[in-house]
Amino acid sequence: MxxxxxxxxxxxxxxxxxxxxxxxxxxxxxxxxxxxxxxxxxxxxxxxxxxxxxxxxxxxxxxxxxxxxxxxxxxxxxxxxxxxxxxxxxxxxxxxxxxxxxxxxxxxxxxxxxxxxxxxxxxxxxxxxxxxxxxxxxxxxxxxxxxxxxxxxxxxxxxxxxxxxxxxxxxxxxALSGSGPAYVFHFIEGLAEAGTQLGLPPQTALALARETVFGAGALAMAANTLPAELRRQVTSPGGTTEAALRVLMENDALKGLLSLAANAAHHRAVELANEA
Incomplete structure (x- = not known):
């Protein structure tokens, strides 16, 4: 007990x-x-x-x-x-x-x-x-x-x-962990949709998106290295991952978007406190 x-x-x-x-x-x-x-x-x-x-x-x-x-x-x-x-x-x-x-x-x-x-x-x-x-x-x-x-x-x-x-x-x-799961769910939605646009059956694309996020998250938790190092480990020079990351990282596109999202959530949390 x-x-x-x-x-x-x-x-x-x-x-x-x-x-x-x-x-x-x-x-x-x-x-x-x-x-x-x-x-x-x-x-x-x-x-x-x-x-x-x-x-x-x-x-x-x-x-x-x-x-x-x-x-x-x-x-x-x-x-x-x-x-x-x-x-x-x-x-x-x-x-x-x-x-x-x-x-x-x-x-x-x-x-x-x-x-x-x-x-x-x-x-x-x-x-x-x-x-x-x-x-x-x-x-x-x-x-x-x-x-x-x-x-x-x-x-x-x-x-x-x-x-x-x-x-x-x-x-x-x-703004980070409280609202964060919704950000991740939306990422899964987007990744699955991108898969269907590439020709994968919707069910397969969704399964791959879920499994990829789940597996990457589990690896990030288990590994004794920072996420940046894990990213570098999976990014072969001249490979497919590098091509994709070039889009996501150009002008800090993804980081900038996440920062805007987190700041919007934080602003609303402060507003709620004032309303309370």
């Missing part, structure tokens, strides 16, 4: 795509027992999906027992509604560490809505659903060492966890 499973209950507020992915990871890893997990989700269909995992579900905060004091509260609601839902949980979090995964919502919003609470702002990504994600966290001064360790352990069910000491860096991480 794991440490998290034996020391208090967990409340998950919001069980959409990201919330459900995280919950599935916690249960699969044994970090949370179904009997210790409580989910508040207003949408009936999403609540039913959570219930099918064996956890306790509620339509609203009002349905929770008045004396309910979970050890960990994870807020997985949309950034635009975060401030509006916090007050309903204020009485339940006096002994909790509160973890928010809402993009762009600063810790100050959690503190305004919940009071003097131990708060962690986290930015996970969707590969956490299969234990291959990246999560970046920032903790306020009220979070104890033990609480930090427990939150880190819980989030590690979804993959790697990285802590930053300045909250502003969460917005930078959002």
């Amino acid at each position: 794991t440490e998290v499973a034996t020391k208090g209950e967990l409340l998950l507020v919001g069980c959409g795509n990201m919330g459900r992915a995280m919950l599935q990871g916690w249960l699969a890893a044994g970090f949370v027992r179904p009997d210790d997990a409580h989910v508040v989700e207003p949408a009936e269909a999403l609540r039913a999906e959570a219930g099918a995992l064996g956890v306790r579900t509620y339509a609203s905060a009002g349905a929770l027992d008045a004396g309910f004091r979970p050890a960990i509260v994870v807020l997985a609601v949309k950034p635009q509604v975060m401030a509006a839902v916090l007050q309903a949980y204020r009485s339940h979090v006096t002994e909790s560490v509160v973890v928010s995964i809402a993009a762009g919502v600063p810790v100050s919003v959690l503190e305004t809505g919940l009071g003097e609470v131990a708060a962690v702002r986290a930015m996970p990504n969707t590969p956490a659903a299969i234990g291959k994600g990246s999560t970046v966290i920032f903790a306020n001064r009220r979070v104890s060492v033990q609480q930090t360790e427990r939150v880190t352990r819980l989030l590690s069910a979804g993959g790697a966890v990285h802590r930053v000491e300045r909250e502003a860096l969460i917005d930078a991480a959002t």
Whole structure:
């Protein structure tokens, strides 16, 4: 039995795509027992999906027992509604560490809505659903060492966890790893489409694109060398790869485009914080 499973209950507020992915990871890893997990989700269909995992579900905060004091509260609601839902949980979090995964919502919003609470702002990504994600966290001064360790352990069910000491860096991480999977999925789309244009059957082109990205990523993780060196190793002078890279690297075309994309995501994360 794991440490998290034996020391208090967990409340998950919001069980959409990201919330459900995280919950599935916690249960699969044994970090949370179904009997210790409580989910508040207003949408009936999403609540039913959570219930099918064996956890306790509620339509609203009002349905929770008045004396309910979970050890960990994870807020997985949309950034635009975060401030509006916090007050309903204020009485339940006096002994909790509160973890928010809402993009762009600063810790100050959690503190305004919940009071003097131990708060962690986290930015996970969707590969956490299969234990291959990246999560970046920032903790306020009220979070104890033990609480930090427990939150880190819980989030590690979804993959790697990285802590930053300045909250502003969460917005930078959002632009890189939080939004990053969508960039990669779009790259796979484009690579597969290029394959069909070259005459490959669509199913074959898509399979090759997926496998290439998966394999290259796994090699980059396993290798004890930088990506630039791996690129050089596969680029034979005068070969096909060199011809392709000449297009991608001319005037830093691909790097420049990725920089523009990441900066747009970062700008929106900051906007969300201001809106919150």
